[in-house]
Amino acid sequence: MVLFFLCLNFSNAQHILKGTVADSLTTEPIAKVNILIKTADNKLIDFTSTDTNGNFTKTLPKDYKEFIIETSIISHLKSKKIIKIKDGVSSNTYYINFILRERINALDEVLIEAKKEPITIKKDTTVYKISNFKDGSERVVEDILKKLPGIRFEDNGQIKFKGKTVTRLLLDNDNIFDSNYTIGTKNISSDIIDGVEAYEDYDDNPLLKGIKSSEDVAINLKLKQGKTDISGDAQLGAGIDAKQLARLNLLSVSKKLKGFGSLSYNNLGDNYSPYNFVSNNFDISRLSELAQRSTNLVNSNGFNSVLPDNRTRVNSNFFGSLNALLKLNKSITLRLNYNHFSDRLIRDEQSNINNTFGNEEINIQTQENLVKRPTINALSYELRHTVNTKQLLTSKGRFEGLDIQNSSTGFNNANPFTNTNTSNDVFFNNRVEYTNKYSKKSLFQTVFDVSYNDLPQDFRVSNEQDLTQNIEFRKNRFNIKSVWLSKQNKSRYDFELGYTFTEDFVNTNLLGATTSQTSLTNDIYYRVAKSFLNLDYKYRLKKWGFRATLRNEFFYIQLNDVNVAEDFNTSIFTVYTSASVSHYISKKSSITFNYQLSNNLPDDRTIFSGLVLVNNRSFLNNDFRFNLLNNQSYNLSYRINDFYNLFQFNLYSNYSFNKFGYISQLNIDEDLTFSTSILDVTNNRNLSFGLRTEKYFSFLKSTVNLNSNYNISEFQNIINNSKLRNNTSENLFASFDIRTGFKGALNFRIKTLINNNTFTNEGNPSNSFTSFQNDFSVKYIKDNFQFIAESQYFKPDLNTAIRGDVFLDAKIIFKPKKSKIEYILRANNLLNNKVFQNINTSDFSTTIFQYNLQERFLLLSAAFRF
Known part of the structure; x- marks a missing residue:
């Protein structure tokens, strides 16, 4: 008799909460989501969590007419819903389903390969561990980038990442080269690069981030620690038939100044500049200026050829470039770029x-x-x-x-x-x-x-x-x-x-x-x-x-x-x-x-x-x-x-x-x-x-x-x-x-x-x-x-x-x-x-x-x- 009375008493006061939690994008269930049960004045009185299928069940506490049901998990944004107990109903089941949006400022990382970790993804940033892709033959940055999955080079040197256009090449997050970034990819030594990052949804104006979406991408080159002050490389060469090569590249890194300079001369068919007069490909900076430029009627940009440019370019080329980013104070920065290019091309x-x-x-x-x-x-x-x-x-x-x-x-x-x-x-x-x-x-x-x-x-x-x-x-x-x-x-x-x-x-x-x-x-x-x-x-x-x-x-x-x-x-x-x-x-x-x-x-x-x-x-x-x-x-x-x-x-x-x-x-x-x-x-x-x-x-x-x-x-x-x-x-x-x-x-x-x-x-x-x-x-x-x-x-x-x-x-x-x-x-x-x-x-x-x-x-x- 006593047992029957207790069971009857329990059933008369029982209110059950049931529901599911799923991701707003994938609609897949989310496990281990905390389900917080609070009073109307936001006081926590009970909690539970979802199972592997995203489901939860909980008996609601007695003596309350209104509850706040709130989700909590670090990977997704919170969501709240209110339940009011119906008057005159001694027991009932309340169903609540949550659709959670992924937390924008989550710090979680997606590991691409558990053991070697060649690539990790952090929000809109893809991080390459370049040591997993290098074989020792790389001379310049371009040689590294061409080996990284997801990165592709066009004929004019423009880079694509996941099919999207790369608009900037950054050095430790500083924009030195602006749109003419082939100066950096063709001349910066691969030895001073410690890592490569690809920033999607990139805009050169940081205030637009989070408001205006962008299809542009920026590639950030992380310099090795200790590469401060001045570093660089030089190369001199001579060969038969008066062939000559001379190159000098200098990189300067300090708190207020970051600069890169390059000088080169060759008659080997090489081109270390962003300018091309062998093929009809525009240099990257000119692509954005086509609506502002006049028509060139009698001077086509290049020669007709299906072969790579270095096989058809019979040249005598000089290129010099100075690129500097000066931080005048905390609020003002000045970027200057100067390029000089001259060539003598022979075609029969x-x-x-x-x-x-x-x-x-x-x-x-x-x-x-x-x-x-x-x-x-x-x-x-x-x-x-x-x-x-x-x-x-x-x-x-x-x-x-x-x-x-x-x-x-x-x-x-x-x-x-x-x-x-x-x-x-x-x-x-x-x-x-x-x-x-x-x-x-x-x-x-x-x-x-x-x-x-x-x-x-x-x-x-x-x-x-x-x-x-x-x-x-x-x-x-x-x-x-x-x-x-x-x-x-x-x-x-x-x-x-x-x-x-x-x-x-x-x-x-x-x-x-x-x-x-x-x-x-x-x-x-x-x-x-x-x-x-x-x-x-x-x-x-x-x-x-x-x-x-x-x-x-x-x-x-x-x-x-x-x-x-x-x-x-x-x-x-x-x-x-x-x-x-x-x-x-x-x-x-x-x-x-x-x-x-x-x-x-x-x-x-x-x-x-x-x-x-x-x-x-x-x-x-x-x-x-x-x-x-x-x-x-x-x-x-x-x-x-x-x-x-x-x-x-x-x-x-x-x-x-x-x-x-x-x-x-x-x-x-x-x-x-x-x-x-x-x-x-x-x-x-x-x-x-x-x-x-x-x-x-x-x-x-x-x-x-x-x-x-x-x-x-x-x-x-x-x-x-x-x-x-x-x-x-x-x-x-x-x-x-x-x-x-x-x-x-x-x-x-x-x-x-x-x-x-x-x-x-x-x-x-x-x-x-x-x-x-x-x-x-x-x-x-x-x-x-x-x-x-x-x-x-x-x-x-x-x-x-x-x-x-x-x-x-x-x-x-x-x-x-x-x-x-x-x-x-x-x-x-x-x-x-x-x-x-x-x-x-x-x-x-x-x-x-x-x-x-x-x-x-x-x-x-x-x-x-x-």
């Missing part, structure tokens, strides 16, 4: 072009011996004033003077010619930025920038008649905008209001030519005034992410052309959008869909109507019809960034089309080529599919990369007297790269590339070529001795009888014991290939192209580090 070219369109066939044979002499002087600066913890004022500018002197002689279908070309490119810009962070979740920013670019060019051709082409492009640009950024719990948005004014001046004069159909001069004023109001909104809901951008732009456009009877004036209001939806399958994988609609204005290169001579046989002009360049694109991608298993995977597709675009009209004969750009309704479409994957095998210390892309493009052109031609180009590219990092003395690397291009045109046979490349290198490193051998095989077209070329290089490095000097014997192009023959195709032509190479040399050098 021969080409045989077979043009076929319809029943017409035209053969063009050319030969040209060219000498290019570029000189650059560039100064950049940044003055940063931290007013207080919430306000930042910066002034950032750049001045660059580029002079290029070209001279060449040659033959066009057995007709001799002589060319001389002078180009002077003066560029200046300055940007002032004020940031005021009102709270942890809101920020106001005002940006003002102005730029000026003057580009005069003189081009002279002597053949059957003497022609002189004078050109001057000048661009002035002014921009001011104000931005309001705000972040809520699950959303971020920013408003942008501003005004941009751009004016272009185009003046050309062609002397010595005669024509009655087209003007030989241009005198153009092109002005665009734009007012804009933009909204960018992001929203995150559990496993879903949404982003939408709305751009409202009002243009006033004026075009005055002396070759046209009436001036052109118009006002246009445009609205275009972009949107993306992301589904985060887990913390490691996601799928994203993007849509973008854009309306761009014609650029200054397409607005002139008079003839312009750009080389010994080619003329340009335009049939200008003003219209916005409407482009729509769709992108779908699936990504895996699993740094726990050192695995990356990216599968993507893209489709785009242009409602209005450019149609090229070519008139070609044996002596001359006239190219006219027509802005009109087009059917330009592009479809591409790609796969990029990387896997690092820790037990082998080896990395495997696979990269492939298939692309289909549809475009139109007009050739001679043809109608509008509809063309299709197909490109398939694939590369496979494996790099070992065994603990033993012997390691190797194999990289294979295949590239297929096919052009088809209705009613005509297709043009196609398939190129093949295979790189192989082997390293033997033992104690103080290193032997490195590299071979490359190139086959320009697998379907023709054009032979493939094999290149062989070798290097021996020896450092005597107890010596600070190491000796390097370098052998380049041992098989002494003097010329390289390549094949290119288009929708109407096949070109066999031949050019000279950096010939065989031996160089003995001594390197010293201090």
